[in-house]
Amino acid sequence: MEKPKIPVDLILSKLAEDAEKAQVRAQKASDVLLQALDTEIATTPYDVVYEQDRIKLKHYRPITDIQYKHPLLVVYALINRETMLDLQPSRSVVQNFLEHGVDLYMIDWGYPSRKDRYLTIDDHVNVYMDDVVDFIREKHGVPKIHLMGICMGGTFSVIYSALHPEKIQTLVTTVTPTNFDTDQGLLHIWMKAVDADRMVDTFGNMPGDFLNFGFLVLNPARLMIDKYVGFIENMDNKQFVENFVRMEKWIFDSPDVPGETFRQFITDCYQKNLLIQSKMEVGGQRVDLKKITMPLLNFYGKYDHLVPPAACEHLTRQVGSADVEDICLETGHIGIYVSSKCQREFTPKIAQWMKTRDAIKRPAAKRRKAPQKAAAKRTRKKTVAS
Amino acid sequence: MGLVMANDQNIFSDPSNLLSAWMKTASDFWGETLKVWTGPAKDREDSPASDSQTKSRAQESLETVLKTWQTLSKVAHDPGTSEAFSNFSHTMPDILQKIIQASWQGLFHVQQQWLEKTGKIEQSTQAYSFENIDKNTFKIWTDIYENNFKQFLHIPQLGLTRFYQEKINQATDNYNQFQAAFGEFMYLFCLPMEKSFKVLQDEVAKMAEEGTLKEDYNTYYRLWIKILEGHYMNLFKSAEYVQAMGRTLDTLQEYLKVRDAIIQDWLKAMAMPTQTDLDDLYKEMHQLKKRIRKLEKKS
Numbered sequence: 001m002e003k004p005k006i007p008v009d010l011i012l013s014k015l016a017e018d019a020e021k022a023q024v025r026a027q028k029a030s031d032v033l034l035q036a037l038d039t040e041i042a043t044t045p046y047d048v049v050y051e052q053d054r055i056k057l058k059h060y061r062p063i064t065d066i067q068y069k070h071p072l073l074v075v076y077a078l079i080n081r082e083t084m085l086d087l088q089p090s091r092s093v094v095q096n097f098l099e100h101g102v103d104l105y106m107i108d109w110g111y112p113s114r115k116d117r118y119l120t121i122d123d124h125v126n127v128y129m130d131d132v133v134d135f136i137r138e139k140h141g142v143p144k145i146h147l148m149g150i151c152m153g154g155t156f157s158v159i160y161s162a163l164h165p166e167k168i169q170t171l172v173t174t175v176t177p178t179n180f181d182t183d184q185g186l187l188h189i190w191m192k193a194v195d196a197d198r199m200v201d202t203f204g205n206m207p208g209d210f211l212n213f214g215f216l217v218l219n220p221a222r223l224m225i226d227k228y229v230g231f232i233e234n235m236d237n238k239q240f241v242e243n244f245v246r247m248e249k250w251i252f253d254s255p256d257v258p259g260e261t262f263r264q265f266i267t268d269c270y271q272k273n274l275l276i277q278s279k280m281e282v283g284g285q286r287v288d289l290k291k292i293t294m295p296l297l298n299f300y301g302k303y304d305h306l307v308p309p310a311a312c313e314h315l316t317r318q319v320g321s322a323d324v325e326d327i328c329l330e331t332g333h334i335g336i337y338v339s340s341k342c343q344r345e346f347t348p349k350i351a352q353w354m355k356t357r358d359a360i361k362r363p364a365a366k367r368r369k370a371p372q373k374a375a376a377k378r379t380r381k382k383t384v385a386s
Numbered sequence: 387m388g389l390v391m392a393n394d395q396n397i398f399s400d401p402s403n404l405l406s407a408w409m410k411t412a413s414d415f416w417g418e419t420l421k422v423w424t425g426p427a428k429d430r431e432d433s434p435a436s437d438s439q440t441k442s443r444a445q446e447s448l449e450t451v452l453k454t455w456q457t458l459s460k461v462a463h464d465p466g467t468s469e470a471f472s473n474f475s476h477t478m479p480d481i482l483q484k485i486i487q488a489s490w491q492g493l494f495h496v497q498q499q500w501l502e503k504t505g506k507i508e509q510s511t512q513a514y515s516f517e518n519i520d521k522n523t524f525k526i527w528t529d530i531y532e533n534n535f536k537q538f539l540h541i542p543q544l545g546l547t548r549f550y551q552e553k554i555n556q557a558t559d560n561y562n563q564f565q566a567a568f569g570e571f572m573y574l575f576c577l578p579m580e581k582s583f584k585v586l587q588d589e590v591a592k593m594a595e596e597g598t599l600k601e602d603y604n605t606y607y608r609l610w611i612k613i614l615e616g617h618y619m620n621l622f623k624s625a626e627y628v629q630a631m632g633r634t635l636d637t638l639q640e641y642l643k644v645r646d647a648i649i650q651d652w653l654k655a656m657a658m659p660t661q662t663d664l665d666d667l668y669k670e671m672h673q674l675k676k677r678i679r680k681l682e683k684k685s
Binding site for chain 1: 528575578581598601602603611614618622623628629631632635636639642643661664665668669671672678
């Protein structure tokens with residue numbers, strides 16, 4: 001007998017089978033959702049060692065002997081919160097650093113209120129970051145520290161390193177936008193059409209929920225539909241539900257962005273692309289990327305839809321350092337920090353890279369007379385980790 | 387009785403007579419009423435105060451009104467005026483007809499415009515594509531609003547409350563413009579859904595023809611999500627979407643700005659600090675902190 005073109009019997013039996021499964025799943029899901037769930041985030045113990053206005057400096061309690069001469073300061077973005085680096089013990093960048101003997105500090109930018117609307121990039125970089133760096137240097141009696149920036153925090157770290165190179169031992173940038181003249185990411189396309197002046201004049205600070213909505217509509221099929229279909233399909237799995245809720249807690253915890261900082265970030269970076277051209281001015285000083293002469297490790301995600309590779313990979317070519325390395329991981333914007341696969345590659349690589357540069361002298365800056373020739377001689381590496 | 391009836395018939399047959407009769411009756415009535423009201427005042431004529439002083443202001447006003455009525459009544463009896471009234475009663479239906487005709491034509495014209503334009507919208511919707519979306523589709527609604535309604539909100543306001551009324555009108559106008567832009571934005575935002583279902587149906591039909599239909603419906607869901615994601619990516623990169631998004635944001639912000647200005651007026655009236663007052667204070671604080679930091683570094 002010839003096989004029918006539409007396997008009605010198979011489709012119906014599969015439907016019946018799935019209906020039974022769904023019923024069992026719903027019963028189990030009800031048990032899971034009604035029991036006590038462990039959905040706490042950012043549980044690694046730390047002390048707040050410094051406070052200024054709304055910002056706090058977290059110092060994580062070491063769990064092993066410190067293996068580095070210079071402590072590491074992590075600077076997160078102003079959008080969302082630094083708790084993403086410590087979502088759960090088994091997927092925690094913070095835990096991994098502590099296990100490697102890193103003396104770890106992290107800035108908590110807090111929740112900007114209306115009174116913070118006039119804070120500029122200059123205030124964040126030359127006031128808050130600089131005071132924090134000075135505090136750590138003084139506390140540890142070291143002239144320099146390791147600096148790691150994430151996303152917009154990475155952009156701040158690049159600016160800081162260019163303006164205060166004498167205080168930075170090494171610079172690690174992760175999913176950090178520095179070249180904004182690209183059409184690879186939707187944010188880059190949309191931000192060119194946004195009237196930042198009007199937005200800031202209207203809202204004062206940029207509302208976090210407003211920005212979050214903008215991120216959701218970057219991919220509504222996945223972020224507004226498929227994600228929750230996936231949740232329904234796995235509601236009976238306690239571990240899955242706990243991890244899902246942790247992620248939801250983090251993703252919708254969105255502080256507002258100080259108005260003047262937002263204005264400058266959109267106009268100078270997204271619309272004029274001044275940073276990568278070393279033309280951006282912060283606090284009356286030009287941010288000259290050639291002054292970044294410390295070792296630089298630059299991570300980015302191949303499938304990052306917010307900060308695509310084209311926005312990240314130009315940095316290592318523009319800085320003055322001879323010791324630079326790009327690492328492109330096959331993941332997205334958040335996957336670098338939370339995916340189990342990346343956990344095995346990301347933190348160990350940074351820990352190892354910093355260790356080999358922890359006590360050495362800073363590599364000499366390129367000669368200014370023949371920049372093109374010097375650039376060709378640089379030990380620039382590019383790795384694509386799979 | 388028969389004479390009265392004849393007189394009455396005569397009165398009703400001629401509108402000018404009717405008017406004169408009505409004015410006479412009114413005049414007589416108010417004259418008698420006034421006499422009753424002013425009576426007590428006349429009784430007090432022996433009082434030392436003059437007549438004008440003893441009359442109340444209300445009585446004076448009534449007397450003036452009555453005199454005017456009496457004058458009008460006399461004039462109405464004048465043959466020339468009666469003729470004019472008589473002519474008016476004949477021409478009135480024509481005038482009314484002209485007024486109604488003009489209003490109806492205006493209304494009909496607007497309705498016709500609406501029908502034509504809504505017809506165009508339907509036409510554009512059927513022939514959509516991301517690459518070639520009819521840019522005028524949603525401008526039509528804006529045009530209707532701007533040509534037929536908006537100007538009423540911009541009639542110059544007068545008097546003491548003119549600034550407040552102007553802000554309320556502006557807020558209404560801005561809100562309408564935001565709604566128009568938001569409608570366009572949502573239309574574009576929903577297009578991929580429509581299109582993805584259509585593509586999915588085509589795919590399923592193709593699979594059915596080839597005999598490759600899958601029994602697991604999850605396969606179709608995955609296929610649909612993939613198609614939908616692809617459509618959204620195409621849409622989001624299109625200039626039309628970026629422009630619609632920009633317009634929505636701009637109009638929303640314009641509306642919020644005026645809305646906040648109205649709220650600030652209320653806060654001022656209640657002697658409460660406004661957002662502008664607080665912002666000024668925050669700005670000053672920020673500048674002072676910067677100056678202190680500079681001074682601290684110098685010392």
